[in-house]
Amino acid sequence: MVLYNLPWHSSLQWKTDALKYRAMNAYIAMSRDRDTGSVFPDPNDGRPVVDYTISDFDRAHTLKGLVSLAKLCYVQGAVDIWPAVPGVPTFKRARPSSSSATQPVDGTNDPDFQSWLALLSSANNAPPHTQHASAHQMGTCRMSSSPSDGVVDSRGRVWGTEGLYIADASVFPSASGVNPMITVMAVADWIAGGIVKDDAAVHATAVA
Numbered sequence: 285m286v287l288y289n290l291p292w293h294s295s296l297q298w299k300t301d302a303l304k305y306r307a308m309n310a311y312i313a314m315s316r317d318r319d320t321g322s323v324f325p326d327p328n329d330g331r332p333v334v335d336y337t338i339s340d341f342d343r344a345h346t347l348k349g350l351v352s353l354a355k356l357c358y359v360q361g362a363v364d365i366w367p368a369v370p371g372v373p374t375f376k377r378a379r380p381s382s383s384s385a386t387q388p389v390d391g392t393n394d395p396d397f398q399s400w401l402a403l404l405s406s407a408n409n410a411p412p413h414t415q416h417a418s419a420h421q422m423g424t425c426r427m428s429s430s431p432s433d434g435v436v437d438s439r440g441r442v443w444g445t446e447g448l449y450i451a452d453a454s455v456f457p458s459a460s461g462v463n464p465m466i467t468v469m470a471v472a473d474w475i476a477g478g479i480v481k482d483d484a485a486v487h488a489t490a491v492a
Contacts (some may be wrong), residue, residue, distance in 0.1 A: 289368040292323065301364075311357070316461030317342045338416050343409050344414070349407055358391045363479025365400075369407045369414055375400045413427035421462050425454035451475040 289310070290301050321336025338346075350367055354375070357365050365375040389398040408414070428434025431443035436455050442448040451472040453464050460467060480488060 289366060289431075290384065291366055291368075291374055309357075311353045313346050313353055314463075315342065315345045315349055316459050318345075338411060340410075347405065347407065347409050351401060354404060355391065356402065358394075358397055367404055367407075369409055371413075372404050372407050373400075397482055420453060420459075422453040422456040422459045422464060425450050427455045428457070436447050438477040440471075441478075449475060 285491075287302055287305065289299055292298055317338065318341055319339035323332050323334050325331070326333050347369075350369065353368065354365050358375075358377075365377075367375075375397065377471050378394075409416075417468065422478070425435035425442075426433075427436050427440070428437060429438070434443075434457070436442050436450050440449045440451050440455060442450060453468050455471060455475075456464070
């Protein structure tokens, strides 16, 4: 992921930067989008078609995340910061001066960094100019209290289909807006426990 987003100015520059791989870290600005798109069947073959373009509001929200990440990187002493936004150059930190010990580490006294942040904040990150990606899809088989509002009940059982369960991020009522790993584990544990109880009840009935 890091090398994929390296800025390209020349083959020599790219290879030289790639040699610094061991000293690199990669971060992403994840945001829960406010505005939606639609999914509909293709009129010719019935395949699902996704119609979605990130809105201006959500683009601005994501850009604020990038600015915040850049500040965190600066505070942690990053020498180069690559924003992966077309038109925004790499920020290269100047060599620390003898007076740097008295300077705030947040960059407020670094005019170069503040100028670069202003450039990043005003960048055009509209597609296809800038890449956007989706991660951790949730809520496509949402949990609900009735069949008309979702796909599974509170125990992960698919409405109207006996013996079929779903236990992943798709049962979320909506997107959480944060990494769902712990929530997925908790939901899966809850549903798995219910499956065990249901199976035990079936066996008990069969024996009786």
